[in-house]
Amino acid sequence: MSNIDFNFRELEIFSRVVELESFSKASQAVFLAQASVSERIRTLEQKIGTRLLDRMGRKVVPTSAGELLYKHAIILLDMKETAALEMESFLGLEQGEISMGASTVPGEYILPEVISQFSRKHKKVSVNLAIADSNEIKTRVLAGEFELGIVGSKSRDAKLIYQELWKDELVVAIPQKHPWSKRKSISIEDLGKEPFIMREKGSGTLEILESYLNDLPGDGIHTLNVSARFGSSTAVKEGVRSGLGLSIISSRAIKTEVRAGLLKSLKIKGISMSRNFYLIRNRLRIASPSCKAMLDFLLTSKA
Template sequence: MDARQLEIFVKVAELGSFSKAAEALFLTQPTVSEHIRGLEEELGVRLLDRLGRGAAPTKAGQLLLGYGRRILELHREARQALDQFQGRMSGELVIAASTIPGEYVLPALIGRFKEKYPDIAISLLIGDTQRVVEWVLEGRAELAVAGAQIDHRALEYRELMPDELVLVVSAAHPWHGKKTATLEEVRAEPLIVRERGSGSRQALEKALAEVGLDLSDFRVVGEMGSTQAIKQGVKAGVGISLISKRAVAEECQHGTLHCVKVKDLRFSRAFYLVTSTTRSRSPLAEAFRAFLISESA
């Protein structure tokens, strides 16, 4: 059992597909299948159930998956430590982020970090806050930036930068050009919200709870799994929404959406750097962590 076989097995198990794993690893599907077959023969146990076009780890596969992730993590850490010892910084870093920081904050920061370390590769996984936290706990990502804190004894949070939720309406909405709206006015309008597990949704629910309200007091007409989907829904006139100011700054500047301040409601929140307290971090992850902290200071 070598590191390459483990890498291929872990990728198939995580993506649930031989073809997707082959694409991600720049291999042919027969090559991936041959590596998995060889690993199963060596260990004497089936590791993956073939489910039509998909694949899922067996009980034995689930056991190996945990060890495989840890072995690959140590393998990357060792190579990066030796590179750092020789005055170089190279290797691959996998980080995660919830939707807003992942789409509107981190890309520019990653670009500046790569200017300092051109030989590195960074993979950015984007999901809702709940999923992002799970990726850090599982070791799929060495660190993450999330829009909310989810309590867990194996996680550490550090506040990075502030964010603010704003009410957005379409260019055709009667409130276009309006500067403020009351909560009562907002309650009468069709509202689009993020899905459960989203940091933006948690921030909205917290703000409403502070004034004695919850989403059941509003005309919620839809839940959407991304900020981009919400923006398109608002533009199409499906409803209004309360989302991150960072996500709509460009649209509000060009007039395709309009931002309205809601009276009597405080919508400030923060983005957090999320790390595991039980897993070691590679030198590259430590360098990126320090970079994020310095950039947000």
């Protein structure tokens, strides 16, 4: 067996660089950042043990070893494409897949309907949606695990592109039989006297709540009498219903419970707590066609 090894993705990237005579043009063709293409070529050269490409002015040309590899690469890639197309035809598979992540409120209460609408228009594209807190979604978009993310707060990372999607309002959630059930609003001082269920660290809801309360006179977020911290809006709602405490939560998350008479929403006097949900993507990653279709759909959708 040969000690030299490589994979189809490396051959594809290498072939596009040879054919287009440019790292930047090849990066667009394979939907990767130019830096990633350069890194893949360096890895391939290390595996083979020799230089495969040379820069000649503005052009990139293969070395003698590169020409030999390219001759075999185009044959192997053509065989792979033929096999894939024949298998797809045999199995009747639809093409295209998008991996995306969302924080809990958009992931649980907005995106299921939006993705359903998208799928009716793009029947050959499947969507893989993961739900986690906003910080984890940002981290996984930056790591390349997700092509797109939807979060409830911004960070200062210059590698992320943020595009505004939908508005959201935060309200105080209380049980329907709570003594405040006849009220429409309460003071922050009153809220501080009640047990309070907080979202976990990394939550976009928590970040927005902290920013609002810390702008008020007094102890800010420490005004609240925290009885528990939960990792999802669903858990928070169940905690409120069971009498564990009150909470501040997205109005979208409790819409069904309010209509059913299980919970009631109140506002805090003198504060209008609203936020945006943002579509995020990695600035260094070129969007695939399927990703571009989802991106355009999300930016024009109403939710």
